[in-house]
Amino acid sequence: QVQLQESGPGLVKPSQTLSLTCTVSGGSLSSGSAYWSWIRQPAGKGLEWIGRIYAGGNTNYNPSLQSRATISVDTSKNQFSLKLTSVTAADTAVYYCARYSSSSGRYFDIWGRGALVTVSS
């Protein structure tokens, strides 16, 4: 079955760019009606959807982060990525990649295990 795995630096300095990659295994990122999202959870807080991408490159972002977030896809590597610019301590969180299918409902049925990213000098 499809599995997701986040990877990237666990420590980022303030004002720099956070970069994470999600590798899709057990299936093709390009198959079917799947959309691929990034979601984050700051310590002690709730879940925040950052944005999503379709295999063809179409993206949609949370307006709260749209000016700083970029999601891209590399179908040859079966990966999609998140870049978040000008980070501050408020961006410290566990970052999850997740999938939803537009054909079965836009709920998140598959999640990665999450990657903790700390913003600190």
Next chain:
Amino acid sequence: DIVMTQSPESLAVSLGERATINCKSSQSVLYSSDNRNYLAWYQHKPGQPPKVLIYWASTRESGVPDRFSGSGSGTDFTLTISSLQAEDVAVYYCQQYYSSPHTFGQGTKLEIK
């Protein structure tokens, strides 16, 4: 954005007893063209990713025990655990997927009394 508000923020229930979590959306998530509520419930345990329990407000995900059930329509929804088990200790979130951005409730922490 659709704001999702859960209640209570925390809940302590005895083993074998019923647990009820409520979720209210700031606008209806019932899509008139298909008469479906675009609402999901997730269970989140420490160190694990969230796991979908319920979608379309009342459809149980494959493999989810039948003690979990979802109900409600429009703006008011409920997740019920009919007989609490020790492994149900977690934070529970509702999420609307009616419109972008997807939004989650603030979470309800469920503990054993």
